[in-house]
Amino acid sequence: MSTDTPSAGDDESTTEAQLQARIEELEESVAKLEADDEQKKMSIIATKGTLDMAYPPLILASTAAAFGYDVTVFHTFWGLEILHEERSKNLKLSSVGNPNMPVPNVVGAIPGMDRVTTKMMEKRINDNDTATIQELLETSLDMGVEFQACQMTIELMDYDEEEFYDGVTTGVGAATALEDMAGADIQLLV
Amino acid sequence: MSEAFDITETLDVQGESCPMPVVKTKNAIDDIPENGVLEVLSTDSGSMSDIDGWAQGTDGVELLEQVEDGDVYKHYVEKTN
Numbered sequence: 001m002s003t004d005t006p007s008a009g010d011d012e013s014t015t016e017a018q019l020q021a022r023i024e025e026l027e028e029s030v031a032k033l034e035a036d037d038e039q040k041k042m043s044i045i046a047t048k049g050t051l052d053m054a055y056p057p058l059i060l061a062s063t064a065a066a067f068g069y070d071v072t073v074f075h076t077f078w079g080l081e082i083l084h085e086e087r088s089k090n091l092k093l094s095s096v097g098n099p100n101m102p103v104p105n106v107v108g109a110i111p112g113m114d115r116v117t118t119k120m121m122e123k124r125i126n127d128n129d130t131a132t133i134q135e136l137l138e139t140s141l142d143m144g145v146e147f148q149a150c151q152m153t154i155e156l157m158d159y160d161e162e163e164f165y166d167g168v169t170t171g172v173g174a175a176t177a178l179e180d181m182a183g184a185d186i187q188l189l190v
Numbered sequence: 191m192s193e194a195f196d197i198t199e200t201l202d203v204q205g206e207s208c209p210m211p212v213v214k215t216k217n218a219i220d221d222i223p224e225n226g227v228l229e230v231l232s233t234d235s236g237s238m239s240d241i242d243g244w245a246q247g248t249d250g251v252e253l254l255e256q257v258e259d260g261d262v263y264k265h266y267v268e269k270t271n
Contacts, residue, residue, distance in 0.1 A: 059209045062209050065213075065216075066212050067216075067248055068248055131206070131210055136209075143213070143217070
């Protein structure tokens with residue numbers, strides 16, 4: 001208890017005004033928190049760049065955007081290929097290491113076979129009217145999905161930032177991804 | 191069946207597959223006025239479950255009806271607010 005007590009009347013009125021201000025401040029921050037909480041968020045880390053593995057992050061990102069989610073896709077290592085305007089149109093698929101493909105590994109390892117398996121897959125994508133990687137990426141960008149390209153791997157792979165699609169965020173790292181995941185309702189590593 | 195409500199706009203996504211029917215439905219709903227009804231024509235059998243799931247998880251839309259008409263799956267979505 002302080003002995004330095006001003007006159008009782010002053011003290012009460014000051015305290016009341018301060019409390020009122022504090023209440024308003026808290027009400028404001030609660031409203032803000034509630035608003036933030038209502039906005040659903042999804043955070044995907046895309047690490048793969050083969051033709052088959054490029055699909056899941058983009059399908060989920062565009063679908064989540066359709067559900068009204070704020071979506072961030074952080075691309076690192078081979079996942080950068082998806083954001084690379086030229087390379088995204090030529091993603092490859094290999095049967096080597098994939099025992100579910102109708103090509104034995106020993107045959108798949110023959111030079112040129114990756115081109116054959118990629119063509120097979122591209123034909124199926126085309127025959128089934130499945131959206132292309134480029135279409136999915138552009139649709140997602142239009143819907144406000146944020147695509148981030150990991151700065152460390154851009155440098156590691158020796159890419160030029162200009163080579164990525166317009167609208168791709170660069171200059172971000174693991175801390176950005178972690179922060180994003182911490183605030184997300186759904187976090188996925190693909 | 192579709193006579194039960196006035197269709198504001200029809201979205202034809204026949205031939206397109208997941209995730210496009212849902213993605214395009216969402217974009218088309220954004221463009222129609224409140225209380226408008228969007229008719230979606232799809233040949234993707236997964237669209238029956240997907241559009242239902244999307245409508246349930248999305249505020250401001252109500253799935254009025256889903257009809258299987260031969261090879262075409264018809265969905266009627268209202269923009270509620």
